[in-house]
Amino acid sequence: MxxxxxxxxxxxxxxxxxxxxxxxxxxxxxxxxxxxxxxxxxxxxxxxxxxxxxxxxxxxTQPKKGGKHVDVFHVPPTGAGQVVLLGTPNTGKSAILAALTNAKVTVADFPFATHAPVPGMVKYEDVQIQLVDMPPITADYIAPGQVGTYRNCDLIAIVVDLSQDVEEQLLILLDFLETRKLLAGAETPAVDDQACPEQGRGGNVLGRKAFCLCTKADIAADGALELAKRSCEHPLEFVTISTETGEGLDAFRKYLFDTLEIIRVYAKPPGKPADMNDPFTLPAGATVHDLARTIHRELAEKLKSAKCWGTGVYDGQNVHLTHVLHDRDIVELHFG
Structure with a gap:
């Protein structure tokens, strides 16, 4: 055959x-x-x-000798989460980064202005979220090194330009995600359970959450958003923005925070006020012990007790180390 x-x-x-x-x-x-x-x-x-x-x-796994290889597509994650943009040429990805961050980007009317990843930080209230612009993909070319960036991020933003052919864009972008098994929960047959343990028969557990970020809402073609939703076979959420008018940008910041499913927790040293300017960010469902490990892994083993101010407790209540924290809780840790 x-x-x-x-x-x-x-x-x-x-x-x-x-x-x-x-x-x-x-x-x-x-x-x-x-x-x-x-x-x-x-x-x-x-x-x-x-x-x-x-x-x-x-x-x-063996000890390495000599110089270290530099992967140009590797973007060290910082902040509360890493969101990576995925789009075809000239759909406004760089304009999104320029509108939401202080990153130095080239915003141009010609395609392929972005040749390598460009990270920037989006501020939502007192939280910083990393947003990464990437080189565009086409039906004919995708730099193989890009796949690792999408595989390792927290969230993929599928950028769709509402002023262009939305069906063609989604066809290219979803094919890229599907063939490389980058969508979380997508049911795909395992290549081999030993060679590729992440591709089990219960779905692609190493895929990433994704959503459609529709740009150029101010010049959208008639019915483009509805057509994009009908063209998408996956249960993805759609967010609409315009970098030209600012429409939807504030809501988009909040959407990133909510979709990353994180919480803010403020540490309070014993006998001192809490630092309300620099919260720790943790996954939703994190416990007091998880907070301690985030602050200092070794000190966490010496954690004896904790007090909490916030949701579901009275001010300064003693809580167990397995107590589940909520957004904006204040926690005072006591080590033995």
Whole structure:
């Protein structure tokens, strides 16, 4: 049976052959496995790639020598969460970053003005959220190194320009997410439970939450938003903004905070007022002990008691270390 390998596979294969480090080769092999058609004609090739992948991962666990490889697509996460923009050329991604952050970006009317990730910080009340602009993707070209950035972020913003062909944009963007198994909860058959443990039979647990961020609401084509919603087969939420008029930007900041499912907790040193300017951000459902571990992992083991001001408690109430915290709680930790 012929393999019938796809153009995306050959692009990843070319990346693998030109890779100069084990880290690059691992990413390229994982990409090749993800986009390869799964049928009897590719069984031997799959086995060969998985063997190479296993060998490279084993080698990666060994002590490294020499200089460190720099991955241009790696963006160290900062703030309360990392949100990465995904879009086709000239859809306003850079304009979004410019409108919401102080990052230095090139906003141009020509495509491919962004060549590498550009991070910036979005402020929502007293919380900073990282927003990352990325090079655009097309039906014909996607830099293989981009996949890791989307795989490692907290939230993917699928940018759709309402003044252009929304169906074509969504077709390209959703195909990218689906073929690389980047959507959380998407039911996809496992490539191999040992080689790719993240692709279990219960769904893609390493996928990321995503939503559609519709731009240029001020010049949207008639019925574009409704058409975009009908064209999307996934249960994604739609957020509409205009960087030109500012429409929806404040609501978008709040949407990011809510969708990241985080809470703010303020630490109060014993006998002193709480620091209300610099909260700790934790996942919703976090406990007092989780807060202690966030502050200092080793000190957390010495945590003896805590007092809490906020939701569901009276001011200064002694709470158990397993007490679940809420947004804007104030906590006083006592270590032994």
């Amino acid at each position: 012929p393999a019938n390998l796809t153009p995306d596979y050959f692009k990843a294969e070319e990346w693998y052959r030109s890779a100069s480090t084990n880290e690059e080769k691992i990413l390229a092999l994982e990409e090749m496995l993800a986009v390869m058609p799964k049928h009897k004609g590719t069984e031997h090739l799959q086995a060969d790639l998985k063997r190479k992948l296993s060998q490279l991962k084993d080698a990666a």
